[in-house]
Amino acid sequence: MNVRVTSGAYAERALPIIQELKGLEGPMLPILHAIQAEFGYVPEEVKPVIASELNLSRAEVHGVVTFYHEFRDHPAGRHVLKLCRAEACQSMGSDRIADRARQLLGIDFHQTTLDGAVTLEPVYCLGLCACAPAAMLDDEVYGRVDEHCLSDMVAEARR
Incomplete structure (x- = not known):
């Protein structure tokens, strides 16, 4: 059972991005890159939405975000x-x-x-x-x- 998790402004803005890309083969990295391009980082509240939409655990999404140095968990400078x-x-x-x-x-x-x-x-x-x-x-x-x-x-x- 896939329960949609959306709460907060970031999650609501991220959902269309995730839905657009989730049909790709191996969609996690393209989704994370698009999320970071949109917000400047990968907000914590978006991780459960990605997990839900890709039928993964939050830990799996968190693991990918923290494994790759390119992804940020906080906004960068200008x-x-x-x-x-x-x-x-x-x-x-x-x-x-x-x-x-x-x-x-x-x-x-x-x-x-x-x-x-x-x-x-x-x-x-x-x-x-x-x-x-x-x-x-x-x-x-x-x-x-x-x-x-x-x-x-x-x-x-x-x-």
Whole structure:
């Protein structure tokens, strides 16, 4: 028996998105991406709706959301700065870049600046291994990031 679970504004706005995509083969990831595109994160109150519509447990939905680093359980800042933490970037100094980013922003990974301007996130490969270290500010990818480039990215995001 599939009991529809909807309560709250997020759940009501999410339901049409879920219903539109649930017919896809393997619909969970497309649904989560669409939900995050709509709200900027995957609200907790939407997880039971996804579970109900896909005939899954809430734990299964929660497990997918928490397994993939791309999904957020809280709103991000106006800008998202992602720093590659994969081996190629580490070998080219990404630890130093990460330390500098934390210092410039006053936050750690998975946190947002107090003014809501920037969220700092680690990623595990941006596909620019030949141009390491790599970073991404919103949808723009940067290679061969040094402290000067990082400072420019942070200044741009803070405007």
